[in-house]
Amino acid sequence: MADRGGDVTEDAPGHYTAELIDVCEAIWGEGFLSPGGTAEVGRIVGSEDIRGAAVLEIGSGAGGTAMALIEGQGAGYVTGIDVEDGVLTHARQRIEARGLTDRIGLVKVVPGPLPFPPDTFDVVFSKEAILHIADKQALMAEVFRVLRPGGRFLASDWLLGSRPPSAAMEAYIAAEGLDFEMATADDYRAAMEAAGFDHVVTRSRTEWYRREARDELARLKGPLGRKAEDRVGKQFVDRNIAIWERMIPVLDAGEHCPTHLSAVKP
Template sequence: MSITDDGDYGAKQVGFLEIIWGEGFLSPGGIEELDLMLTGLNISNKDVLDIGCGCGGAAFHLTRNYNVNTVTGIDVEPLVIKRATELAHKYRLTDQTNFEVVDPGPLAFEENQFDVVFSKDAFLHIPDKEGLAVEVARVIRPGGLLVASDWMRSNDEPLSDEMMEYIAAEGMDMHMCSIGRYRDAIALAGFVDIELKDRNKWYSDLAKREVAAMSRSPLREKIVNLIGENEAKNTIEIWKKMIGVLESGEHRPGHIRARMPDAKVKIE
């Protein structure tokens, strides 16, 4: 959003998104969407890497409700890692969660270090999807799981004017690709049992409800008190631009699940 005041996620941005999506969350859907992503999976006693962990909302939910062993959350934004660490202390989850600021690029972990690689709407900030898939495959253990959601597109053709206008209004690095490109990248990296679920209609409907809520009391007052009247109006306009590309079908949020075979093949 245009209210970023330091990097992609400044203090106002984080505070605003937590008002909309809940404490610790910087993307839509809350715990209900997390539970849907994980439906039917057993990740009990697993070591989890959360890529683009934000303020830790997903990590805390996995720790509290899925009996995971550990969650290591990484993000390139120091402010959100600071917030996640604060919340870990607040929730008394510091023994099971760890949050680290990382540089963009290859993951700074050993091969076969994690049972599960998780991500919630963060891969869109990484341009090289194929390189990302290879890195995820490298750090995941044989038989391990990739569980993610991301903001994607209907195809990999040049962006429409409407989409370019929306991304410019967001003021953030957004490298959305097609669901098909993700499928190909994940398969090429060695994953099997690949599942992709389109969530366009769900978020199109939710985004409209979010705009309606932001436009009236009591949510509107909370937002205005945090970011001011002008920014509140501007943010609603950005949301409406997003709804436009959701309704056109170009913007297609979705879920990604895949498994690394028990006999893992190293991809050079």
């Protein structure tokens, strides 16, 4: 059973270091560790009306996605869970500065079963976080359990185009250095269906992100990157440029597949 960590008082470094959070926010906006910002959160929610909803966010990171769910989509309350102290501390500061502490609660968890009773949430949301969780079947069974009947799973994630990944894709995943556990759309679909979900949909976002990634790389190589060097050092910015240079070819090849996912608990 996962521990519910409650208030976080210690800062462990984790994968998402202060330097990485800094560079991600410079590229993707305040509180975001993934692309597209508030507008992309809106596109994941799509035509669903989540006003007033009780939302669980898996992998809430630096807080940007939870704040977008409240401010952009009118969610009632977001419970964000994450495994890393550094991002949780950062997110708490962002959420407090925006005056949203009464609408967003953050909980430190350890990987494993979700520390919530059955039928608790109207929506389970996640953006670019499930790629860190190896057992998609176990996770989707847990998502199903904590959703109320009629509840929605709405997510975005980075998927594999096919198995086995090519050498270029393996090299890109290794360069990220974030313990990605990527799976295919078929794997996700099978996990959602095995859990009991209906109306399972996967929708490719690769074309969109191919364009975005080129723009991000240009900005990293330009004034945005030079400014970031003053804060995090040239070596760190160069390392990220090298990651983007490995990522764009595997996006172009259809091996790295940003994808929207949705499903309904009957």
